[in-house]
Amino acid sequence: MSTPTYKMEVKDLKLWYGDFQALHGLDLAIPEKKITAFIGPSGCGKSTFIKSLNRMNDLIETCRIEGTIELDGKNIYDPKTDVNQLRKKVGMVFQQPNPFPKSIYDNIAYGPRTHGIKNKKELDEIVERSLKQAAIWDEVKDYLDRNALSISGGQQQRICIARALAVGPEVLLMDEPTSALDPISTAKIEELVSDLKSEYTIVMVTHNMQQASRVSDETAFFLNGHIIEHGDTRKIFTNPDQEETENYISGRFG
Numbered sequence: 001m002s003t004p005t006y007k008m009e010v011k012d013l014k015l016w017y018g019d020f021q022a023l024h025g026l027d028l029a030i031p032e033k034k035i036t037a038f039i040g041p042s043g044c045g046k047s048t049f050i051k052s053l054n055r056m057n058d059l060i061e062t063c064r065i066e067g068t069i070e071l072d073g074k075n076i077y078d079p080k081t082d083v084n085q086l087r088k089k090v091g092m093v094f095q096q097p098n099p100f101p102k103s104i105y106d107n108i109a110y111g112p113r114t115h116g117i118k119n120k121k122e123l124d125e126i127v128e129r130s131l132k133q134a135a136i137w138d139e140v141k142d143y144l145d146r147n148a149l150s151i152s153g154g155q156q157q158r159i160c161i162a163r164a165l166a167v168g169p170e171v172l173l174m175d176e177p178t179s180a181l182d183p184i185s186t187a188k189i190e191e192l193v194s195d196l197k198s199e200y201t202i203v204m205v206t207h208n209m210q211q212a213s214r215v216s217d218e219t220a221f222f223l224n225g226h227i228i229e230h231g232d233t234r235k236i237f238t239n240p241d242q243e244e245t246e247n248y249i250s251g252r253f254g
């Protein structure tokens with residue numbers, strides 16, 4: 001078997017909110033063009049950890065971190081890092097679909113415009129390509145002027161994925177992307193996520209264990225701000241090394 005290539009490497013990451021330590025020295029290598037799922041009970045630090053991968057926690061005043069997170073071998077917490085460029089490379093999709101109260105077209109064109117693209121033809125191409133990649137082009141191509149808030153929640157979430165893809169990211173972070181959606185929309189997003197991994201490195205927090213086992217290649221199990229176990233998804237779900245993992249995946253707690 002060939003050695004996996006790691007897109008991101010987290011080394012001894014500790015994170016505090018004020019006096020409260022939420023992450024306790026985490027190490028994790030995230031393989032390129034694969035799907036890594038984070039599972040674990042509520043409050044164990046999954047969202048905190050995924051947000052630290054594109055420095056969304058910088059927005060929280062009380063938050064302090066130690067350790068390093070490398071993207072392609074460079075520490076993203078280096079003071080010289082351009083955070084806007086980092087977030088262009090490492091995009092994020094949230095739990096609640098959160099399109100801007102603008103047209104579908106403007107939602108997708110927003111990021112490229114802020115990065116200086118003004119040419120209409122170029123923007124049209126980006127909008128079409130991103131909506132196609134997010135498997136929603138056919139549903140909205142005749143309504144690009146429609147307010148993005150007027151479509152269904154599942155469609156809104158695919159618009160948010162298209163918006164994240166429009167700036168050309170390399171990594172896509174998804175924090176419980178289907179938890180607000182119905183089963184049909186959930187299935188569509190899962191299929192989409194599986195298709196996207198040929199081009200993107202994907203990290204996904206999910207409460208849904210079936211979802212983690214269906215779509216991810218690797219799984220990390222979090223508990224109380226620690227990664228208890230990480231590895232091949234099939235192994236984690238069929239033959240975990242740690243008793244805590246076994247208890248969690250078999251529904252004994254959480």
Ligand SMILES: Nc1ncnc2c1ncn2[C@@H]1O[C@H](COP(=O)(O)OP(=O)(O)OP(=O)(O)O)[C@@H](O)[C@H]1O
Pocket residue numbers: 017020022040041042043044045046047048049060062
């Ligand atoms: N802004 C904040 N200020 C202080 N404490 C916080 C903040 N955000 C999260 N926490 C705390 O950090 C811990 C980890 O929270 P986090 O949201 O990362 O967990 P989670 O595993 O994502 O939970 P859930 O599955 O419920 O979303 C919790 O104890 C939480 O209360």
